[in-house]
Amino acid sequence: MGYSRPLLFFILPIILGLHAPAIADDDDNGVCTLTADYCWSCSRTNETFNNGSIYERNLHTVLSSFSSNKTEINSGFYNYSLGQGSAKVNAMALCRGDVPLNDCHSCFDESISILLQNCTNKKQAIIWAQRCTVHYSNVSIFGVVEDDPVKFVPGPTNASNAEQFKLVLNPLLEILSEKAAAGNSTTKFAAGHALVPASKTIYAIVQCTPDLDRQDCSDCLKEATSDIRKCCEGKEGGRVLRPSCNLRFESNLFYDAASDSLVNLPGTQGNNTGNGTSNITTKVSPSSFLGLLLSLCLSSAYAFF
Template sequence: MDSLKLSTILLSLLSLATITQAQDPNYLVCSCPNTTTFTRNSTYQANLNLLLSSLSSNSTRNNINGFYNVSAGKDPDEVYGMFLCRGDVSNSVCRNCVNFATKDILKKCPIGKVATIWYDECELRYSNRNFFSAEYDSPVFFSNRYYVTVEPERFNQLVAITLSNISTRAASAPSGDKKFAVQQANYNLQILRTLVQCTPDLSTPDCRRCLAGAISKLGSCCDGKQGGIVIFARCNIRYELYEFYNATAAAEAVPAPPPVSLSPPPASGSETRRKGKGGVSTGLIIAIVIPVAVSLVLFYLGFCFLCRRAKSNKYFAQDNDVANEITTVESLQFDLSSIEDATNHFSADNKLGEGGFGAVYKVSKRFVRHLKSEEPRRSCIKI
């Protein structure tokens, strides 16, 4: 019976230890330069303990948006500290992460005046210099150990574009609110997940500059890698091909746009933008063909208009012009009475002028119609 009780107690303790271990935050990295240290039981250590206690107690507040900074002591032993929880975690997760960090950081950096520790859920930092007003300092970055095997350059481009897009959204949040954004992007049947965050006290320009500086460091640490993290004192960015944040909670914290994807690069023989011979794009062909086609149509319409106008003038001349061309000598052989009748007895009103063969008279329309009925193209008689 006693052995059964003992077994039950041991199982309970084991279960409790397992639950406690499961609730510990996911440790990422710690930075504590050995160049700046303090002496144990010194004033600096006392101020540091006071600061860590203040950070731990303030992590329970519900109106801090996952961020708090504080200082303790006076120069030269003054200590500056802060914590920042990931934008999608709950208050309880944030509190647990910060409480754990205040103890864990002293284990990993027992005598360092400057130290920073990061977990998936939060980060905690302290220093003997004031980093609150700095835009950003020297970053810490590390990457996923696996490389992208398919189109790594296009993957890097997609990462940079997506992080840049959500940086604008995060930075535009009012001062004091969470400056946090996440976004997904489709890549070769996988989902790229990205995250950016600034401390809520940063202004929009400062947050934007900090995140831009972090994105610019990706090439140094994470070129072609499946994931990467760049962390400054006041901002951080991260991307992975697996889900490292709570998408539902992130959407509730800061609504995100729908997933986006980078258009695939052109493939030979089946480009998204079709090309003609010699590699000329469809857009260029259209830009050339349309103006030429319009010009041809306008030329055709103008030609038809001129032809129609010329034809109209021709018909008008045929109906009204009584000075038609004389083509044969025989057409001039008329008797005198016909000529007198045609010229109204050689009236001066009908005289057109004189040439080398004598006076030229205009004949009457009645006479012309008479001539056309017998033999066409007679219009003028020389005397």
């Protein structure tokens, strides 16, 4: 006896209502669970749909396809539209760039269930999970930079040297953002770490939805980096969550080690061990070197005579 997947997604929110995630953070821009494994935002407009409406049927069909079409989500990014006019649903699902596809598909299922449970009858909603993002809307969201909503998740621990931490964090995010923006139509993700002298290591990831072009991705991540001062400046960790891009930084490795690499910041070399020193290489042009050599020879000659 088989039940259709759309029907399954009607039933799941009712079942999961018995085990609703505990909420720790609730503001105008969204809600997070106690551990911030899931943060979501329902539409703040008055646009809703009625039970049994064509929009509802289209929504459940689209969302269920994220689970049923696993073979089509080989890149970790999936988008789908269904319907016409006011009943049209646009949706996308994105895996974090370092997450295995099986884990990502599980994340899709869990995230969709939370959205359907908590954003009842809303035509627009988004959820940022640790491993994936799911977003749906009644307006076009493909190839469009969306600035709202923005959710902040500051870490609990203050940096021991906030100013020095910032001097490493900002260029680290800038370099990673450039790398992510240069990605292709299926992946715009970058991860890496940098060393804070006489302090801790900063690990960071940045990601855009790959439907954005290079410039839009770069602009979105610049805005996200600027948002850090509103929520997470002086913290050892934090997340800035936007519909079109997101970033996260921590003082411990929180992503797949296979995606990690040391990011050499301007003025430092890869053998910086974080012991409070920074090795800086000064480049001397051939003409300058010859001038220096001539001066030394003349000085030696004058000293001799």
